[in-house]
Amino acid sequence: MNYFAHSPRDGIEAQTYTDHIRGVSSLAKRYAMESGRYAKRDRALLQRVIEKAAEYHDLGKLDSENQKVLSGKVPAKVLPVNHVDAGAAFWLNDQRSSVLSAVVAQAHHMGFPDISAELIREDRAFRDAQIADHVDQELTELEKIHNSLISQRCCTDIEENVDGDRSVFLRMALSCIVDADHTDTARHYGKYPQTDVHIPLNAEKRLARLDECVKELRHKGSDTERNALRSEMYQACRNADIQSAISSCDSPVGSGKTTAVMAHLLAQAQKRGLRRIFVVLPFTNIIQQSVETYRKMLTLPGENPEEVVAELHHRADFESEDVRYLTSLWRAPIIVTTAVAFFETLASNFTGTLRRLHELPGSAIFVDESHAALPVNLLPIAWKWMKIMSSEWSCYWVLASGSISRFWTIREIAGESDPLDVPEIVDATVRSKLSSYESSRITYRCNLAPQSTQELAKWTASFPGPRLVILNTVQSAAVLADYIAQKYGRGKVEHLSTSLTPLDRASTLDRVKVRLDDSSDLDWTLVATSCVEAGVDLSFKTGFHELCSLSSLLQAAGRVNREGGNNKAEMWTFCIAEDGLLKLNPALKHAGIVLKEYWEQNIPISPEQTTQSIKDEIALYGLNRVHRKLMEHEDLQNFPQVERDFKVINSDTRLAVVDTSVAKRLRAGIFNWRELQKVSVQIAKYKLDELRIPYIMDEIYHWNLEYDNFLGYMAGIVTVSYTHLRAHETRHDL
Numbered sequence: 264m265n266y267f268a269h270s271p272r273d274g275i276e277a278q279t280y281t282d283h284i285r286g287v288s289s290l291a292k293r294y295a296m297e298s299g300r301y302a303k304r305d306r307a308l309l310q311r312v313i314e315k316a317a318e319y320h321d322l323g324k325l326d327s328e329n330q331k332v333l334s335g336k337v338p339a340k341v342l343p344v345n346h347v348d349a350g351a352a353f354w355l356n357d358q359r360s361s362v363l364s365a366v367v368a369q370a371h372h373m374g375f376p377d378i379s380a381e382l383i384r385e386d387r388a389f390r391d392a393q394i395a396d397h398v399d400q401e402l403t404e405l406e407k408i409h410n411s412l413i414s415q416r417c418c419t420d421i422e423e424n425v426d427g428d429r430s431v432f433l434r435m436a437l438s439c440i441v442d443a444d445h446t447d448t449a450r451h452y453g454k455y456p457q458t459d460v461h462i463p464l465n466a467e468k469r470l471a472r473l474d475e476c477v478k479e480l481r482h483k484g485s486d487t488e489r490n491a492l493r494s495e496m497y498q499a500c501r502n503a504d505i506q507s508a509i510s511s512c513d514s515p516v517g518s519g520k521t522t523a524v525m526a527h528l529l530a531q532a533q534k535r536g537l538r539r540i541f542v543v544l545p546f547t548n549i550i551q552q553s554v555e556t557y558r559k560m561l562t563l564p565g566e567n568p569e570e571v572v573a574e575l576h577h578r579a580d581f582e583s584e585d586v587r588y589l590t591s592l593w594r595a596p597i598i599v600t601t602a603v604a605f606f607e608t609l610a611s612n613f614t615g616t617l618r619r620l621h622e623l624p625g626s627a628i629f630v631d632e633s634h635a636a637l638p639v640n641l642l643p644i645a646w647k648w649m650k651i652m653s654s655e656w657s658c659y660w661v662l663a664s665g666s667i668s669r670f671w672t673i674r675e676i677a678g679e680s681d682p683l684d685v686p687e688i689v690d691a692t693v694r695s696k697l698s699s700y701e702s703s704r705i706t707y708r709c710n711l712a713p714q715s716t717q718e719l720a721k722w723t724a725s726f727p728g729p730r731l732v733i734l735n736t737v738q739s740a741a742v743l744a745d746y747i748a749q750k751y752g753r754g755k756v757e758h759l760s761t762s763l764t765p766l767d768r769a770s771t772l773d774r775v776k777v778r779l780d781d782s783s784d785l786d787w788t789l790v791a792t793s794c795v796e797a798g799v800d801l802s803f804k805t806g807f808h809e810l811c812s813l814s815s816l817l818q819a820a821g822r823v824n825r826e827g828g829n830n831k832a833e834m835w836t837f838c839i840a841e842d843g844l845l846k847l848n849p850a851l852k853h854a855g856i857v858l859k860e861y862w863e864q865n866i867p868i869s870p871e872q873t874t875q876s877i878k879d880e881i882a883l884y885g886l887n888r889v890h891r892k893l894m895e896h897e898d899l900q901n902f903p904q905v906e907r908d909f910k911v912i913n914s915d916t917r918l919a920v921v922d923t924s925v926a927k928r929l930r931a932g933i934f935n936w937r938e939l940q941k942v943s944v945q946i947a948k949y950k951l952d953e954l955r956i957p958y959i960m961d962e963i964y965h966w967n968l969e970y971d972n973f974l975g976y977m978a979g980i981v982t983v984s985y986t987h988l989r990a991h992e993t994r995h996d997l
Contacts, residue, residue: 285413287440292313298435309435320347323346323350345394351366374903435656466530495693505527509685510660511688512527513663513694528540539595539623542597543636544599544631551772552772554599571597591604593622610905630661634815644894646670647897665870668874706832708836710835713838727805733796748973759795772799810838812876813872816858857876918943
């Protein structure tokens with residue numbers, strides 16, 4: 264008799280149980296070996312737990328009722344008997360205390376339960392109470408069938424006691440199982456390459472290539488003090504002798520940090536034997552420019568740049584088998600991504616997201632603009648994960664920023680223990696030179712009177728251009744850009760935010776660069792969100808930044824007078840009035856109040872004040888109560904609650920495709936995640952539901968309202984009536 268693991272679909276035959284178990288076991292063992300190579304604790308345990316969970320994860324599919332569906336004889340969308348319960352029951356009955364294997368087997372579809380709550384259930388812990396009696400009766404027969412199909416049983420010669428951090432260990436084990444399960448299933452249905460493309464980091468060769476490119480770039484550049492400092496910065500980072508697992512880089516904007524820190528990471532990867540490099544940029548940031556730079560400077564002859572440097576704009580994680588092939592994985596040697604995608608993976612309990620975590624051990628991680636990577640409330644648990652990944656999984660971290668906040672020195676964030684030594688990779692002499700140059704580059708000013716759309720447009724237009732205006736919400740940026748275009752003409756304004764797809768953001772960025780290079784094209788404004796605060800090489804005459812955090816203001820100032828040629832450059836802080844169009848961002852309220860007090864008390868606006876600004880915010884408002892509980896939930900392995908509470912952006916967003924032809928291709932299953940992210944945007948789910956945006960599959964929607972390459976999807980949301988605005992202007996003028 265044939266037994267099956269997956270039913271026939273779309274002309275493809277059912278996958279046999281034997282083929283699936285062997286495929287998953289083979290992949291899971293490989294993933295365990297690759298990640299376990301960098302485990303400083305529990306290496307043997309990791310391999311055994313994964314081996315055991317992989318072999319029995321689908322044991323429940325052998326149930327006769329499930330086989331009727333899996334064979335294709337009985338049509339059904341879900342299996343009649345929860346198939347994960349049998350695998351959990353099998354290992355819970357094992358005499359060698361195989362609880363971890365049982366927990367991982369049980370979690371391979373829905374993620375982990377609240378472990379502490381499960382333990383209270385005693386003999387029904389980690390079991391499906393509704394079917395447990397049925398499974399217990401069938402378990403001996405299921406095991407008999409399994410043994411007849413899978414001749415070699417896994418090894419059970421080790422007690423399952425975790426020496427390191429138990430929560431991270433469990434996530435790592437589940438990651439290996441889930442990735443193996445999803446990958447083998449996708450291969451069977453023809454939605455995954457039969458052979459993985461594995462490109463090694465080759466740190467030594469890529470560092471030599473980077474050296475050549477930087478040398479050529481400096482040779483072509485002008486002989487200025489700025490370029491001389493960049494060369495010093497590059498050599499200082501490249502040759503830094505760092506022994507610690509976490510370091511920092513306090514470097515002003517425009518100092519060449521993008522390439523300098525990459526040189527440092529490659530040198531450290533070579534020294535430490537690391538396999539992968541991550542560049543983590545702020546959650547609202549544009550990453551194309553960094554990706555282009557790295558692809559140009561790090562790709563070796565004969566390589567595909569897209570396979571060497573992976574570009575992950577936003578999470579594209581899917582749970583259903585139909586669209587798992589679209590999931591973005593961490594398989595490239597160099598990965599450029601956002602803080603949302605990176606840190607929420609560490610916190611996740613969704614198997615579609617968690618499946619990539621096992622690729623992280625043995626990596627060098629560059630958290631660029633670390634001041635803006637995470638909200639203050641999430642820093643305590645993120646800092647804990649950083650220390651665990653470095654001490655237990657051989658990761659090396661560089662926390663860098665032009666306005667760095669040394670949050671690890673703040674007791675409320677770092678905890679009561681002695682603070683960890685986090686050395687600078689750039690020596691004090693070079694940092695002093697860079698800081699001296701930075702202090703004379705720009706003047707900070709403020710106008711704290713709240714301004715409406717009309718007032719803000721008129722006020723900013725009175726300053727020398729080109730101008731940069733940064734607002735705190737996507738809606739405010741779209742509203743102001745649209746108003747300026749209608750009032751003064753489309754040629755007077757450009758707009759850049761995450762309401763645009765990555766493709767359209769790239770086109771807009773290219774157009775902005777061309778305009779900035781044109782010395783005759785001065786009277787125009789780029790209206791943007793904080794996505795331009797880092798990772799983009801732009802330089803404006805005058806800058807304006809809506810009241811926000813001190814560190815964001817300092818970072819945004821790096822887009823004004825970037826080369827230091829203008830001795831009258833100004834960066835203004837302003838406030839908005841919610842006029843029905845402009846919208847405040849409540850998440851930035853507390854940090855904005857702290858900065859407002861600095862202005863009112865004449866406290867200098869400088870990078871040296873950034874750490875104190877976080878201390879002041881905590882002193883005034885404390886850490887959010889929910890996020891204070893995060894550490895407790897993590898310690899208790901309450902995985903669902905950690906996943907729910909750890910949100911870099913405090914909104915439930917979904918992927919929306921803006922192109923009709925692409926939506927049709929997606930429905931036909933002929934798309935991949937790299938293409939998907941280029942033509943999609945992230946939109947709040949409540950907004951999608953409110954506007955009745957049609958659903959394509961799983962977590963993907965088709966944006967069928969207005970979309971254009973100027974305002975993006977906001978063209979379909981911000982239906983602004985300019986009649987009443989112009990009527991107001993007329994009354995005001997009279």
